[in-house]
Amino acid sequence: MRKLSIILCGLILFGCSEQSRLSTGPRPNPIRNPTTNPNPTPGGLGLRSLTKNLYIGTAIVAPIPGSDPYASILANEYNIAIAENVGKMNVVEAKEDVFDFTAQDALVSFAVAHNMKMQGGPLIWSRAAPGWINKYRGDAAKLTTIMTAYITTVMQHYSTKFPGTIIAWEVVNEAATAGLGVFAAVPDCVELAFQTARAADPNVALFYNDYGDETSGATTTKVYNLVAPLKQKGLLDAVGFQSHFGVHNAPRMSAIKTTMDSLGSIGLDVYVTEFDFSLPSANGITPDNPRDLILQGTYYNDYLATCLAAPNCKQFITWGFTDAHSWIPRFFKGAGAALPFDANYDKKPAYYGMQNALSRPAAR
Ligand code: XIL
Numbered sequence: 001m002r003k004l005s006i007i008l009c010g011l012i013l014f015g016c017s018e019q020s021r022l023s024t025g026p027r028p029n030p031i032r033n034p035t036t037n038p039n040p041t042p043g044g045l046g047l048r049s050l051t052k053n054l055y056i057g058t059a060i061v062a063p064i065p066g067s068d069p070y071a072s073i074l075a076n077e078y079n080i081a082i083a084e085n086v087g088k089m090n091v092v093e094a095k096e097d098v099f100d101f102t103a104q105d106a107l108v109s110f111a112v113a114h115n116m117k118m119q120g121g122p123l124i125w126s127r128a129a130p131g132w133i134n135k136y137r138g139d140a141a142k143l144t145t146i147m148t149a150y151i152t153t154v155m156q157h158y159s160t161k162f163p164g165t166i167i168a169w170e171v172v173n174e175a176a177t178a179g180l181g182v183f184a185a186v187p188d189c190v191e192l193a194f195q196t197a198r199a200a201d202p203n204v205a206l207f208y209n210d211y212g213d214e215t216s217g218a219t220t221t222k223v224y225n226l227v228a229p230l231k232q233k234g235l236l237d238a239v240g241f242q243s244h245f246g247v248h249n250a251p252r253m254s255a256i257k258t259t260m261d262s263l264g265s266i267g268l269d270v271y272v273t274e275f276d277f278s279l280p281s282a283n284g285i286t287p288d289n290p291r292d293l294i295l296q297g298t299y300y301n302d303y304l305a306t307c308l309a310a311p312n313c314k315q316f317i318t319w320g321f322t323d324a325h326s327w328i329p330r331f332f333k334g335a336g337a338a339l340p341f342d343a344n345y346d347k348k349p350a351y352y353g354m355q356n357a358l359s360r361p362a363a364r
Contacts, residue, residue, distance in 0.1 A: 046076040050358035053116060054308065055167075055315040059084040059274065061325050062103045064110055068163035069345045073321065075114035080167075080315060080358070081333060082119040082273075083107050084327070087130035093150060096132045101157055108162045116342065119317070120158060121170030122209065123151050124193050126181025128173075131183050140185045147186055148196045155200040168205040168271065168315070170240060171197045176210050176222040190226060194235040209240030209273055224262070224311055231268055238269035238314070243303070246278035246335060253306045264312035271315035272307055276328060276338035277350065284329025284336030284345045293337075297349025304357035308364055 047056050057080030064071050074081065084093060086103035093099055098277050111118050122128065124147060136142045151171070158166045171193050183189050190208075197206050208227050212219035223239065230236040240257075243253065260270045279287040287293055307313035320326045324343040329336040340351035357363060 023263075045242050045271065046078075047354055047358060048077060048079040051363065052354065054313075054358075055080040055317075056354075056358070057081050057116075057315065057317040058321040059317065059319045060107055061134040061320075062086040064107065065261050065325075068324075070322065070325075071110070073341065073345060074110075075116070077321070078116060080117045080119065080317065081107070082170075082317060083119075084320065084325075087121055088125065089123070089150060090128045090130045092154060094130055096130075099153055099157070101154075105161070106164055108158065112162060112165055117167045118165055119168050119170060119271075119315070120166040120204075122173035123154060123169060123171050123197065123254070124175075124183055124189075125173035125181070126178050126183065137182055138185050140187060143183060144186045144192070147183060147189070147193060151196045152200045153191060155197060155204075159201045159204070166204060168207055168238065169197055169201075170209045170273070171206050171236070173209045173240075175209070176207070176219055176226060177212060179182060187306075191230060191233075191235065194230055198235055204236040205269070206235065207238035207240050207269075207271055207273075208236060209242065209271075211242035211244060211274075213239065213259070214241040214243055215251045215259055220259055228266055231266055235284055236268070238271050239263050240271045240273035242319075243272050244278075244319070245276070245299070246338070247280065247295065248276070253302050256303070256306055257310060260306070260310040260313055262353035264310065268312065270307075270310065271314045271317065272303070272313065273315070273317050274319040275303060275317065276319045276326065278328045278332060278335040280334060280337040281329070282334065284326075285323050287337045293349050296337075297353040299353070300350040301353030301357045304354050305360065305363075308357060308360075309362065 042331060057078045058074065060074060060081045061084055083104050086107065091103065102360055108118055133146065155169060172190050175190055180189050182324065186192060194206055208223070209286065210219065210223050213223040227236060227239055263270055277299050279292040280289065281287050307316050318339060320339050322341040322343065322345055323337050323339050326336065326339050328338045340348055340354060342348055
């Protein structure tokens with residue numbers, strides 16, 4: 001079997017090189033120049049080809065690794081991405097008043113080249129505030145200037161340099177949980193952040209992002225009370241559900257659906273922004289109990305199906321796609337293997353769970 005596939009591959013490769021030697025003029029690149037199917041993959045159609053009106057995406061590392069299938073999987077499977085870290089303030093304005101977009105620009109260029117969209121941000125997140133800002137702690141006027149200048153400069157850089165690519169900005173992250181940190185001194189901080197973002201680019205969607213807001217509970221109520229007035233004022237379009245789940249804290253789909261519906265009832269969209277499903281894993285890469293992979297696959301299927309069934313759930317993004325690049329083992333000792341591709345870039349049941357959800361007749 002293996003021998004046969006090697007021979008077949010050889011024939012195909014030979015055929016290709018033969019064709020390129022004979023053909024004149026540029027040959028179409030199926031990824032850069034999508035025709036009917038924007039994303040053929042050698043192993044079947046990518047996830048992005050299975051849906052017409054859902055953004056299916058992943059967080060991405062920078063720079064994009066060049067020596068393994070990272071880039072090709074990214075382009076074949078996903079139609080939206082967000083920088084895992086290089087869009088954060090501690091990277092973009094690591095030095096006061098010096099904006100460095102180099103790392104994120106490379107990711108956005110990749111997105112443009114592969115017909116993908118991006119999310120931008122987080123613009124304001126207490127945990128990503130650069131160190132230099134602490135010297136202004138408590139100085140409301142100065143912090144207001146820093147915050148509004150940051151939001152405006154960053155958003156306008158992208159709307160000017162890459163028009164239409166960043167379609168949604170994560171304006172504020174974790175205000176209801178981690179808190180606003182140094183920005184708490186800014187009067188009406190969250191509202192001002194959204195007002196500034198709306199003015200900086202009226203054509204993109206703006207969202208508030210948090211964890212623990214996916215089901216019922218104190219955080220969900222807090223987030224609802226934070227976003228509802230902003231929605232009324234026309235300042236925000238969606239709420240992000242980070243959705244870092246795992247075998248020990250997997251919420252029921254009915255609870256998630258209820259929250260999606262309640263936000264939908266006041267006209268808000270929902271984006272699943274950072275989904276992963278971690279398993280007990282001593283080395284952070286392989287599950288301690290291989291049967292957990294099946295459970296994980298079911299959960300990926302169910303969560304994506306829940307999003308697809310809610311008309312206001314518009315984006316479904318996982319926090320990375322390969323266990324080779326995942327934040328889980330670094331932050332949660334004894335956990336890992338949380339993503340749809342394993343560390344060798346092989347598809348896991350989690351991948352097939354997503355594929356299944358997208359392939360069902362009810363999918364959109
Ligand atoms: C995490 C990244 O994945 C890590 O690499 C980094 O060290 C810290 O931030 N919630 C968020 C994300 O909103 O921005 C975090 O990303 C994960 C938790």
